[in-house]
Amino acid sequence: MSRLRIGIIGCGSVAQIVHLPTLYQLRNLFEVAAICDVSPKALAGVGEAWNIASRFSRYQDLLALDTVDAVLIANPSAYHAEATIAAMRAGKHALVEKPMCLNLAENDAIIAEAEKTGRLVQVGTMRRYAPAFLEACRIVKEMEEIRLAKVHDIIGRNNLIIEPTSTVVAADDIPESMAASLRHRQEEQIREAIGDQPAALKTAYNMMLGLSTHDTSAMREMLGMPKKVLYATQRHGGRSLTAAFDYGEFVCMFSSGSDNIPRYETFLQVYGADKALRVDYDTPFVRNLPIRLSLVESSDGQRKTHTIIQPGWGDAFTEEWRAFHHSVRSGEPTKASPQDFRQDLLLYRDMIQLMADGEPA
Numbered sequence: 001m002s003r004l005r006i007g008i009i010g011c012g013s014v015a016q017i018v019h020l021p022t023l024y025q026l027r028n029l030f031e032v033a034a035i036c037d038v039s040p041k042a043l044a045g046v047g048e049a050w051n052i053a054s055r056f057s058r059y060q061d062l063l064a065l066d067t068v069d070a071v072l073i074a075n076p077s078a079y080h081a082e083a084t085i086a087a088m089r090a091g092k093h094a095l096v097e098k099p100m101c102l103n104l105a106e107n108d109a110i111i112a113e114a115e116k117t118g119r120l121v122q123v124g125t126m127r128r129y130a131p132a133f134l135e136a137c138r139i140v141k142e143m144e145e146i147r148l149a150k151v152h153d154i155i156g157r158n159n160l161i162i163e164p165t166s167t168v169v170a171a172d173d174i175p176e177s178m179a180a181s182l183r184h185r186q187e188e189q190i191r192e193a194i195g196d197q198p199a200a201l202k203t204a205y206n207m208m209l210g211l212s213t214h215d216t217s218a219m220r221e222m223l224g225m226p227k228k229v230l231y232a233t234q235r236h237g238g239r240s241l242t243a244a245f246d247y248g249e250f251v252c253m254f255s256s257g258s259d260n261i262p263r264y265e266t267f268l269q270v271y272g273a274d275k276a277l278r279v280d281y282d283t284p285f286v287r288n289l290p291i292r293l294s295l296v297e298s299s300d301g302q303r304k305t306h307t308i309i310q311p312g313w314g315d316a317f318t319e320e321w322r323a324f325h326h327s328v329r330s331g332e333p334t335k336a337s338p339q340d341f342r343q344d345l346l347l348y349r350d351m352i353q354l355m356a357d358g359e360p361a
């Protein structure tokens, strides 16, 4: 298995806390060949900490290197589509952090470029690679019936967990004009996605792109695409979301939000007739926390067994990177493809429409 030479575009929190240590752990498969960040401070800090000499402030210069096979795109989400397309045009494969892009037009442009160039684009929804999740999917596929499902994701603000557990070189030297241009770009992309909507709905859409894509992509992998969104609503300025997804035979309840408690309360739950299971996730910012599967079942209505399954210590990000390496080297398609991400955008479009319809006059 030859090593892939990776260029990292965007050296912020997730690159520093998660991806660089993961790539180092998997150094039989990967080598970090170059890094890029618009912040001179983040670029120098990360370059020195990880001994990476090849450093760029423009990703176009990193993409021109023939010593880079593939890129990690971990800059702000509003730049993901642009960087992903540029990477493919430069002949590179891309693992792009979620959300892959902010609207359907960008999504379709990525799909078209991937078809043209034959490059791989894998979206960074790492929860779908956790061994406990894959085992849960296997069990669900064997269930005779499903009566109810739940997807729940309430998380403490990331910094509540990052500050006591990690040291991040902050990109706090970016000029205000650059930050303003990012905000403007993001607003335009969101307007393109959902039209002119009240601020709460824009926040809700951002929450879906930033957090819910973990939940809905895992839900779709486990249960398939719902027939429709039955209802969706938001409260607290778009920061608390609920919805119900109609699967015909059953309904999947969805709830999501963030608060000031330093913890993750994140799970998928599926109820059958004599078996129910639940996959629990913890914060991605503390590496190697176990992702747990619990199964409660009864074959005779009397005896109940409750099993906690931890298939191993394998980290979801480690498995995500292994899968990326495998797809690049074997040519096998990835499940976290641009086409797959598009399904999430379709759900969010419908959720926002229902939220808009349900807004009090």
Ligand SMILES: NC(=O)c1ccc[n+]([C@@H]2O[C@H](COP(=O)([O-])OP(=O)(O)OC[C@H]3O[C@@H](n4cnc5c(N)ncnc54)[C@H](O)[C@@H]3O)[C@@H](O)[C@H]2O)c1
Residues within 6 Å of the ligand: 009, 010, 011, 012, 013, 014, 015, 036, 037, 038, 039, 042, 059, 073, 074, 075, 076, 077, 079, 097, 098, 099, 124, 125, 126, 171, 174, 210, 284
């Ligand atoms: N998979 C996960 O669980 C997970 C967790 C956190 C973040 N993310 C995603 O990763 C991405 C980055 O998030 P983060 O928390 O690290 O953000 P961050 O703000 O900490 O880091 C972003 C970095 O990108 C740099 N940057 C900005 N514009 C750039 C440009 N044009 N070219 C190159 N670099 C640029 C910034 O200077 C900064 O260092 C986001 O898309 C986010 O949604 C995913």
